Amino acid sequence: xxxxxxxxxxxxxxxxxxxxxxxxxxxxxxxxxxxxxxxxxxxxxxxxxxxxxxxxxxxxxxxxxxxxxxxxxxxxxxxxxxxxxxxxxxxxxxxxxxxxxxxxxxxxxxxxxxxxxxxxxxxxxxxxxxxxxxxxxxxxxxxxxxxxxxxxxxxxxxxxxxxxxxxxxxxxxxxxxxxxxxxxxxxxxxxxxxxxxxxxxxxxxxxxxxxxxxxxxxxxxxxxxxxxxxxxxxxxxxxxxxxxxxxxxxxxxxxxxxxxxxxxxxxxxxxxxxxxxxxxxxxxxxxxxxxxxxxxxxxxxxxxxxxxxxxxxxxxxxxxxxxxxxxxxxxxxxxxxxxxxxxxxxxxxxxxxxxxxxxxxxxxxxxxxxxxxxxxxxxxxxxxxxxxxxxxxxxxxxxxxxxxxxxxxxxxxxxxxxx
Numbered sequence: 409x410x411x412x413x414x415x416x417x418x419x420x421x422x423x424x425x426x427x428x429x430x431x432x433x434x435x436x437x438x439x440x441x442x443x444x445x446x447x448x449x450x451x452x453x454x455x456x457x458x459x460x461x462x463x464x465x466x467x468x469x470x471x472x473x474x475x476x477x478x479x480x481x482x483x484x485x486x487x488x489x490x491x492x493x494x495x496x497x498x499x500x501x502x503x504x505x506x507x508x509x510x511x512x513x514x515x516x517x518x519x520x521x522x523x524x525x526x527x528x529x530x531x532x533x534x535x536x537x538x539x540x541x542x543x544x545x546x547x548x549x550x551x552x553x554x555x556x557x558x559x560x561x562x563x564x565x566x567x568x569x570x571x572x573x574x575x576x577x578x579x580x581x582x583x584x585x586x587x588x589x590x591x592x593x594x595x596x597x598x599x600x601x602x603x604x605x606x607x608x609x610x611x612x613x614x615x616x617x618x619x620x621x622x623x624x625x626x627x628x629x630x631x632x633x634x635x636x637x638x639x640x641x642x643x644x645x646x647x648x649x650x651x652x653x654x655x656x657x658x659x660x661x662x663x664x665x666x667x668x669x670x671x672x673x674x675x676x677x678x679x680x681x682x683x684x685x686x687x688x689x690x691x692x693x694x695x696x697x698x699x700x701x702x703x704x705x706x707x708x709x710x711x712x713x714x715x716x717x718x719x720x721x722x723x724x725x726x727x728x729x730x731x732x733x734x735x736x737x738x739x740x741x742x743x744x745x746x747x748x749x750x751x752x753x754x755x756x757x758x759x760x761x762x763x764x765x766x767x768x769x770x771x772x773x774x775x776x777x778x779x780x781x782x783x784x785x786x787x788x789x790x791x792x793x794x795x796x797x798x799x800x801x802x803x804x805x806x807x808x809x810x811x812x813x814x815x816x817x818x819x820x821x822x823x824x825x826x827x
Contacts, residue, residue, distance in 0.1 A: 432472025554580030645743025755817030
């Protein structure tokens with residue numbers, strides 16, 4: 409019996425079975441196999457017993473000829489043997505017929521998987537952590553033609569197999585989606601991606617690239633108190649706005665670097681707008697820090713400094729018209745409430761107090777009141793309070809004080825605010 413093996417990644421083994429007189433044997437079983445004990449480890453054979461690993465006999469025709477197809481399986485862990493440099497048999501051909509003694513033919517078969525050439529579409533722009541990132545691979549055979557129907561497996565991250573498996577299309581392309589929601593505590597970096605390609609009659613190829621990843625930190629803004637604001641303690645109103653596309657999971661406030669105080673809110677929502685009160689504020693300058701964490705434990709913060717307590721302004725009557733002695737200042741409340749002035753008089757007869765809303769560069773008069781500070785003999789060290797004026801958080805107000813009296817007389821005006 410003789411066997412002929414031709415072709416490249418798949419070949420037809422043709423066997424001719426003859427008797428002792430050289431005449432063809434019709435109806436004989438011809439078995440093509442690699443190893444009688446372990447089966448076909450490196451090659452697949454057709455016909456088979458249901459799996460290419462175990463061969464089944466082919467039957468000879470009237471000319472004594474039978475055929476079997478041998479295919480290089482191209483297992484990912486298999487490196488083709490250097491058959492051209494080995495004298496050991498690779499494939500065996502065994503005829504069998506009842507009542508006859510068989511002689512086994514053996515042959516070297518020069519067959520190996522085709523090479524695959526894989527490339528990945530580069531990803532230049534940073535991808536958002538938490539999103540699905542598409543990774544596209546282009547696979548070609550060794551003739552640079554598209555290689556369809558090949559298995560594609562993707563690994564991403566620090567050696568973790570994500571189990572993403574697909575096959576190439578008719579153009580040799582395949583796109584896999586990488587779920588990056590498991591990336592935590594990172595503002596940015598590079599995610600390693602490895603793609604392996606292989607299949608029957610094809611050797612495996614592996615291609616790698618680094619995907620830039622970015623997690624935009626939560627946006628946090630303290631709306632009240634504003635930077636440099638003068639507030640009246642010991643309890644102040646705080647307003648905080650936080651936003652993150654991945655959802656806000658925690659918002660905390662810290663006063664003067666102290667412990668973080670959690671602020672309750674709609675966990676997981678992309679936007680938080682919170683209003684709360686902070687108590688125990690002492691007189692003096694303070695620093696307020698608001699910190700928000702998103703779903704991936706990445707934080708963003710905002711910091712403002714403010715002054716708690718009353719600020720006094722000295723208003724003195726100068727020589728000439730009262731308008732020449734006019735004094736003004738800006739007051740920015742930390743919350744909604746009522747503002748008033750406490751006037752401690754030292755010789756003035758009266759004082760004109762005017763309040764303007766100057767938010768955003770405008771000027772709208774809210775109040776104008778004439779305070780007779782010398783009423784009932786209140787000329788030296790006496791205190792009188794103005795009528796309250798309603799003010800809103802986030803607004804800026806200009807206070808104008810115009811004194812009237814003898815030259816050199818003055819008063820101490822102190823802001824009072826009640827939320």
